[in-house]
Amino acid sequence: MRLTPTERDRLLLFGAAELARARRARGLKLNVPEATALIADTVCETARDGGRLADAIEAARAVLGPDDVLPGVADVVTEVHVEAVFDDGSRLAVVSDPIAGGSLGDAAPGAVLPGPADAAPEPALTLRVRNTATVPVSVTSHFHFFEANPRLDFDRAAAYGMRLNVPAGSSQRFGPGAEEEVGLVPIGGDRIAIGFAGLVDGPLDAPGAKEEALRRAAACGYLGASTEEEERA
Template sequence: MHLTPTELERLTIFTAAELARRYVAQGIRLSHPEAVALLADELLTHARHGNTHSQIVSHAATLLTAAQVEPGVAHLLRTFSVEVSMAEGTKLVTVFDPIAPAPGDPVPGEVIPAEGEIEINAGRPQRRLSVLNTGDRTIQVRSHAHFFEVNPALDFDRSAAFGMRLDRPSGGGERFDPGIEKEVVLVPFDGRRVVHGFAGLTEGAVEGGLDAALQAATQKGYVK
């Protein structure tokens, strides 16, 4: 017997769907692939019975409930498509929300925060500095930047900012508009306290590195 690729795929779907039906009969919740196989097999069979497109789509919503699939599976099947054989030829049937999610059903990938507030940089010493943008355009500084090495157009006490960064959440930062003085809060880097990159003024451990960094900053015009 010679089977086409389409026929082989149909047999694969049928085999997986039969396993899914056995699980449903035994009260075992279906995973996403198992639910897809069962839905696809049912719609393919429904089409072979000569039902119309609207009848096939309506039938999809009657096949599985949220209680029959693993938590989150219903949300993974917001859209489901399968190519079926109809009297007029092969057609793509798309079904939206074939399984209605149960109340409180978790959404895969969602973030569920714990109760209460999280304090960033808790317990770290803070240092406040006044910063003036002496340039002619706005400067953005992100929370991860070694503040000692930020744009030379920003005028502030660089020695006091050595080994420190903005006290802002990851991905956040501060905006410095031309000619406007602004106060910022800095906290020390944590961990190994080794700084590389940025303006290339530090390139190593923070401890004991201030003098060399100040010399490099002076040579490059960061310190007047």
């Protein structure tokens, strides 16, 4: 007998559902594959009996209860998608919350529980920053602020080795001509700045690194990057 791929999938689903029925009849609680197979098979069989899509979804939601499955299964099987052949053709049935009332919430096995929120650290330095560009400029949380856009005017020597005191992944936007006060904190870890604007490209605390970075910034026209020699002059 030759079967199409769809027919083979249907037989595989039916076999898994029959195994689930047999185990439930022996008093066993079903695991995730067994529960999923039984719910999906119920949709297909209701469709084969001439039921409508709404009837098939309703029957699938009623086939299992919280007492029929292992703890945590209802938290994993939150939605079942299955394509079934109805009298008017193939339709995709989406069974949402198929095991109603079975969720364990935070007590579910493998649940991810957030820890206590950490208070934002106090900024180690506060600087006034003015955007002299005609377009907005955004700086992300872990960008070496010293190397930020050359049209931002601020004390770059003071900002060396620092980043914005904002949550990781966020950014701060400076509108055209806007002047804002920002908080900075030291870059942590190994304190190595690679890339960015290429003004450091190495350990931040290496001997002479800050002076060389200031020299490069001044040579490239970065505002606020005057060197000590220029200030004395």
